[in-house]
Amino acid sequence: MLTLIKIELYKIFKKWRTYIGFIAIAVLVPIIQLAMLSEGERSLDFMTRNLQQSFVFVGNLLNGYLISYIILNSLVVHIPFLITLVAADLLAGEATAGTYRLLITRPVSRFKILVSKFISGIIYTNLLVLWLAIISLGLGVFIFGVGELIVIKSSSIVIFPKYDILWRFLLGYMFASLSMMVVASLAFLFSSLVENAIGPIVSTMAIIIVFLIISAIDIDLFQKIKPFLFTNYMSSWRLFFDEPIDISKIIDSTFILVGHIIAFFGTTVYIFYKKDILT
Amino acid sequence: MTNDKIIEVQNLTKYFGDLCAVNNLNLNVYNGDVFGFLGPNGAGKSTTIRMLISLIAPTDGNIKIFGKELRINRIEILKKIGAIIEKPDFYGYLSAYKNLEILGKLSQIDVTRNRIMEVLELVGLEKRYKSKVKTYSFGMKQRLGLAQALIHDPELIILDEPTTGLDPQGMKEVRDLILFLSHERKKTIFISSHLLNEIELVANRMIIIDKGSAIVEGYVNDLLNVDNLKVTFEVKDTEKTKMILQGTSWLNKIESLANNKIVFILANPEISRLNKFMVENGIEVDAIIPSRSLEQYFLNITEKGF
Numbered sequence: 179m180l181t182l183i184k185i186e187l188y189k190i191f192k193k194w195r196t197y198i199g200f201i202a203i204a205v206l207v208p209i210i211q212l213a214m215l216s217e218g219e220r221s222l223d224f225m226t227r228n229l230q231q232s233f234v235f236v237g238n239l240l241n242g243y244l245i246s247y248i249i250l251n252s253l254v255v256h257i258p259f260l261i262t263l264v265a266a267d268l269l270a271g272e273a274t275a276g277t278y279r280l281l282i283t284r285p286v287s288r289f290k291i292l293v294s295k296f297i298s299g300i301i302y303t304n305l306l307v308l309w310l311a312i313i314s315l316g317l318g319v320f321i322f323g324v325g326e327l328i329v330i331k332s333s334s335i336v337i338f339p340k341y342d343i344l345w346r347f348l349l350g351y352m353f354a355s356l357s358m359m360v361v362a363s364l365a366f367l368f369s370s371l372v373e374n375a376i377g378p379i380v381s382t383m384a385i386i387i388v389f390l391i392i393s394a395i396d397i398d399l400f401q402k403i404k405p406f407l408f409t410n411y412m413s414s415w416r417l418f419f420d421e422p423i424d425i426s427k428i429i430d431s432t433f434i435l436v437g438h439i440i441a442f443f444g445t446t447v448y449i450f451y452k453k454d455i456l457t
Numbered sequence: 458m459t460n461d462k463i464i465e466v467q468n469l470t471k472y473f474g475d476l477c478a479v480n481n482l483n484l485n486v487y488n489g490d491v492f493g494f495l496g497p498n499g500a501g502k503s504t505t506i507r508m509l510i511s512l513i514a515p516t517d518g519n520i521k522i523f524g525k526e527l528r529i530n531r532i533e534i535l536k537k538i539g540a541i542i543e544k545p546d547f548y549g550y551l552s553a554y555k556n557l558e559i560l561g562k563l564s565q566i567d568v569t570r571n572r573i574m575e576v577l578e579l580v581g582l583e584k585r586y587k588s589k590v591k592t593y594s595f596g597m598k599q600r601l602g603l604a605q606a607l608i609h610d611p612e613l614i615i616l617d618e619p620t621t622g623l624d625p626q627g628m629k630e631v632r633d634l635i636l637f638l639s640h641e642r643k644k645t646i647f648i649s650s651h652l653l654n655e656i657e658l659v660a661n662r663m664i665i666i667d668k669g670s671a672i673v674e675g676y677v678n679d680l681l682n683v684d685n686l687k688v689t690f691e692v693k694d695t696e697k698t699k700m701i702l703q704g705t706s707w708l709n710k711i712e713s714l715a716n717n718k719i720v721f722i723l724a725n726p727e728i729s730r731l732n733k734f735m736v737e738n739g740i741e742v743d744a745i746i747p748s749r750s751l752e753q754y755f756l757n758i759t760e761k762g763f
Contacts, residue, residue, distance in 0.1 A: 181562055182563075185559050185562060185563070188559075189548065189551075189559075192548075192550055192551060193550060194550075275546055275547075275548065275549065276544065276546030277546055277547065277548060278512075279512060279542045279543075279546065280546070280547070280560060280563075280605065281563065282510075282511065282512055283510045283511070283512065283535060283538070283540050283542070284535060284560065284563035284564050284565075285531075285532045285533070285534075285535040285536040285563075285564060285565055286532070286563055286565075287531075287532060452514075454507075454512070454513035454514065455507065455512040455513060456507075456512075456513065
């Protein structure tokens with residue numbers, strides 16, 4: 179199995195499209211950081227304008243932690259697209275290239291082929307989120323320094339002392355990785371159905387956007403559906419920036435996301451086992 | 458060749474929706490055979506081959522390879538099979554060497570540099586081993602296809618139209634390689650084609666299928682009836698030729714005579730003897746054209762052409 183995973187990773191990292199996500203993050207995140215460097219104080223002033231009547235803010239509030247927190251908020255919409263670029267290609271790419279035949283005619287079970295590809299996709303997903311963490315948090319701290327993290331919620335404001343932040347980011351990024359794994363699993367499932375990676379990319383993104391819209395619209399029917407949509411839990415990393423942290427909510431979210439991963443992967447296995455390779 | 462059955466197909470059937478691609482097919486391939494799998498385009502050859510290597514599942518029927526059921530012993534069986542299926546596709550962004558290394562590892566062999574280079578040399582690609590496959594011509598990819606089928610030294614080699622897209626020289630090289638693998642390496646080879654002469658030149662046994670069903674199976678020599686070949690001799694002077702042939706046994710072997718073309722019914726060794734006789738008697742022979750016996754045979758039994 180290890181050999182298979184190594185082969186799959188080798189194939190993934192020999193493809194140009196794999197680096198699009200890393201390059202996009204390496205370009206976009208510093209652009210946001212540079213923008214914050216020039217406009218950040220004004221933005222922070224705007225965000226806290228109502229509070230300034232009651233509180234006096236001192237210290238370095240526009241710091242690497244705040245920048246990283248803001249960037250991580252963009253995860254839901256942008257990073258899934260970068261994930262699908264590779265995850266959607268894992269199976270469909272073999273069909274497009276006609277290399278399914280090379281794989282399936284080797285003495286390896288279809289299950290092992292699937293598992294190795296899936297694990298490789300998950301490794302890529304985690305590396306991409308790690309890269310986001312390094313660039314946004316690492317570079318953010320390097321440019322802006324450290325300080326207290328101010329988190330403004332709809333009904334409250336929480337200020338974390340600087341010694342109480344890093345572990346929250348660590349767990350927050352880990353949870354963000356988990357939610358991105360769901361996206362990768364969904365793209366992987368769609369990838370098993372077709373012979374071109376474009377379809378799975380579009381389908382996965384369409385589902386994420388539709389689910390996000392359903393979650394955002396305040397209609398009874400949609401609100402009943404909402405707890406079953408994985409997109410509802412993609413921002414649950416923010417739970418680590420609550421005070422106190424609601425552990426039971428985090429556990430529930432984790433179970434739901436893991437359940438989605440298992441369901442998507444299980445469906446992929448079923449489809450792939452039954453699939454006639456005609457390409 | 459021994460009587461050990463390497464491939465045993467019983468009542469194999471495959472439906473795609475309502476379309477019956479393979480219908481109740483039976484065939485046997487024995488150890489050491491170069492087995493020709495012949496049929497027109499759309500006859501069900503590729504579908505059958507895909508079932509033989511588990512790319513698609515049969516709707517009905519049974520496949521045994523090396524005496525074991527494919528459905529149950531897939532991995533064990535595939536360790537001993539090398540195959541080219543239709544067009545040669547590879548990871549174009551990787552070199553030929555890397556493609557073979559990966560496929561060798563997937564075949565669960567200890568794939569060494571020497572083994573990879575040996576196989577590349579066998580198919581004449583050793584000088585381009587570092588080049589990315591996307592820079593290869595179709596012919597080179599076809600040869601790399603043979604290399605990947607051989608990398609793990611399989612006992613059974615399944616080749617689906619291996620000369621498609623090759624120039625005459627390339628086709629000859631592939632034929633020579635098949636004969637080398639059969640004679641020198643004692644491999645059993647299953648080769649499909651819609652080209653009649655390709656099968657005639659390499660196979661000892663064959664099956665002809667059409668519309669998913671077997672029409673005939675047997676030894677190529679028996680099916681072609683090599684003692685009863687139709688051979689046309691084109692000569693400069695037909696009258697002179699007739700005179701010279703008068704009183705010889707060759708006269709009885711003439712089937713027809715028109716313009717400067719004389720059609721004989723001959724056994725295979727007689728062709729060269731008749732040619733020698735004519736030349737020695739001063740008959741100028743412009744051409745000797747053997748009829749496409751297999752084509753004739755196929756036309757006779759199907760009343761249609763390829």
